[in-house]
Amino acid sequence: MNDLKFALRQLRKSPAFTAIAIITLALGIGLNTAIFSLINDLFLRGLPFRQPSRVLHVFSHARDQRVDFPLSAPRFMHFRDGQTIFDGFAGENGLAATVTGVGDPFQVPIFKTTANYFDVLGVPVIRGRTFLAQEEEGADVAVVTERFWKSRLGGDPNVIGRGLTLDGVSHTIVGVIPTLPVSWTGPNADIWTTKPFVIPGFSHERMMRGTAFLRAVGRLKRGISVMQARAALQLLENSYRAQYPEKIDAKSTTVIKTLPEDVTENLRPGFATLLAAVTFVLLIACSNVANLLLVRFTGRRREISLRMALGAPRASVLRLFVFESVLISLLAGIFGAVLAWQFVPVVPRLAANFLPIEQGSATAISFPVLGFTIALSLLTGLLMGLYPALQSSRGDIVDALKEGGRGTSGSVHQQRFRKVLVGAQVALSVTLLAGASLLIASFVRLSRQDPGFRFENLWTCFTVLPEAQY
Numbered sequence: 001m002n003d004l005k006f007a008l009r010q011l012r013k014s015p016a017f018t019a020i021a022i023i024t025l026a027l028g029i030g031l032n033t034a035i036f037s038l039i040n041d042l043f044l045r046g047l048p049f050r051q052p053s054r055v056l057h058v059f060s061h062a063r064d065q066r067v068d069f070p071l072s073a074p075r076f077m078h079f080r081d082g083q084t085i086f087d088g089f090a091g092e093n094g095l096a097a098t099v100t101g102v103g104d105p106f107q108v109p110i111f112k113t114t115a116n117y118f119d120v121l122g123v124p125v126i127r128g129r130t131f132l133a134q135e136e137e138g139a140d141v142a143v144v145t146e147r148f149w150k151s152r153l154g155g156d157p158n159v160i161g162r163g164l165t166l167d168g169v170s171h172t173i174v175g176v177i178p179t180l181p182v183s184w185t186g187p188n189a190d191i192w193t194t195k196p197f198v199i200p201g202f203s204h205e206r207m208m209r210g211t212a213f214l215r216a217v218g219r220l221k222r223g224i225s226v227m228q229a230r231a232a233l234q235l236l237e238n239s240y241r242a243q244y245p246e247k248i249d250a251k252s253t254t255v256i257k258t259l260p261e262d263v264t265e266n267l268r269p270g271f272a273t274l275l276a277a278v279t280f281v282l283l284i285a286c287s288n289v290a291n292l293l294l295v296r297f298t299g300r301r302r303e304i305s306l307r308m309a310l311g312a313p314r315a316s317v318l319r320l321f322v323f324e325s326v327l328i329s330l331l332a333g334i335f336g337a338v339l340a341w342q343f344v345p346v347v348p349r350l351a352a353n354f355l356p357i358e359q360g361s362a363t364a365i366s367f368p369v370l371g372f373t374i375a376l377s378l379l380t381g382l383l384m385g386l387y388p389a390l391q392s393s394r395g396d397i398v399d400a401l402k403e404g405g406r407g408t409s410g411s412v413h414q415q416r417f418r419k420v421l422v423g424a425q426v427a428l429s430v431t432l433l434a435g436a437s438l439l440i441a442s443f444v445r446l447s448r449q450d451p452g453f454r455f456e457n458l459w460t461c462f463t464v465l466p467e468a469q470y
Contacts, residue, residue, distance in 0.1 A: 007323040025332030028285035030339030031278040050122025052259040058216040060252040072210040086218035088120040096464040097166040128160040128175035142171040147179040148190035167466040210248030325385025333377030
């Protein structure tokens with residue numbers, strides 16, 4: 001505690017140095033904390049389903065293309081009836097509908113699912129139940145999210161059994177489920193119904209030709225690996241191709257991805273680039289502060305030598321000076337956490353069109369993020385202060401005492417280390433500037449591309465006509 005108090009007094013004696021070091025480090029730690037918070041929400045925390053890594057999303061690739069397409073109804077049925085690797089195989093058909101009878105009419109995406117869809121995903125039920133097997137083909141029933149129940153239905157305790165009109169057809173609400181993440185459903189997804197094999201405007205015969213429209217998911221049985229599932233689905237694909245050569249999708253190949261992989265794979269390269277960039281910023285900040293500490297500790301060689309001449313062990317002297325750097329990094333970590341807390345909620349608003357995080361759902365004040373910030377601050381402070389303290393505590397005690405209050409430029413090793421730090425800062429800065437320049441140049445070029453039509457004063461809109469009337 002005495003060493004800690006002494007370190008605090010020393011920092012208070014040098015307010016300019018302390019402020020510059022804390023601000024420099026706070027910027028690096030804050031940016032890293034903010035990006036880590038988003039990575040935690042997107043990649044590490046996982047989807048709110050039961051064992052999401054055991055759930056596979058099954059796609060099809062048309063011929064030699066690499067675009068992920070849904071499954072057709074005949075392909076889905078063939079896989080569902082012939083598979084032995086899943087505990088359940090379910091499908092979902094995404095559409096849009098106009099909701100009436102709940103205030104002003106409004107349009108929302110709705111999803112028509114097989115009866116076992118929520119069981120396969122492992123979604124719990126807050127009120128009521130999910131769909132029954134006998135309701136899949138003909139019942140007009142609906143499951144809504146907790147968000148819809150509270151915002152649109154006023155948290156009605158008698159919501160089970162209440163009517164909900166979709167495109168002019170009354171549906172009975174049978175269950176309330178938690179609000180699912182936008183990374184899986186897309187924004188504003190609140191309503192699920194049955195009749196998954198119904199496409200507005202398509203006859204049953206036309207649908208069975210092989211049109212792709214079903215998002216298919218399967219939960220692996222215990223003991224079945226993803227590789228085994230891929231091999232089993234390859235056999236089913238071959239049998240489908242042999243049995244239904246006339247179907248549109250007969251020559252399509254089957255692709256599977258785990259839910260976490262499917263939801264985040266398009267974002268991983270971008271976030272890896274961001275993480276690398278902010279890591280460079282942190283390294284630049286660390287080298288800058290380490291250089292300041294080296295100069296600061298070198299100027300206190302007489303104090304260090306006097307302590308050692310009076311019998312202080314070298315370890316206690318090192319601890320005394322390392323405490324200063326750790327205190328600086330901890331204070332910077334606090335300010336960095338505040339900076340991240342302010343910055344993280346802004347990102348989903350700025351990138352709402354392509355970032356699968358709902359506004360208000362991402363926050364920097366979570367235990368993993370706080371733990372990351374604290375660990376990053378302690379590690380940064382330890383690494384920054386240890387080497388300068390080691391270098392400053394070396395050397396001849398008598399020479400240091402003779403120097404008195406005169407300034408010193410440090411030993412050859414210290415000067416060499418400072419040059420290395422400066423060179424590293426320049427190299428990292430040039431790399432960051434080059435990357436930023438390339439990104440800005442690419443953005444400018446993209447914004448100047450000719451779209452092929454005149455877009456001045458042009459607006460686009462989207463509307464859904466009621467299925468029962470049109």
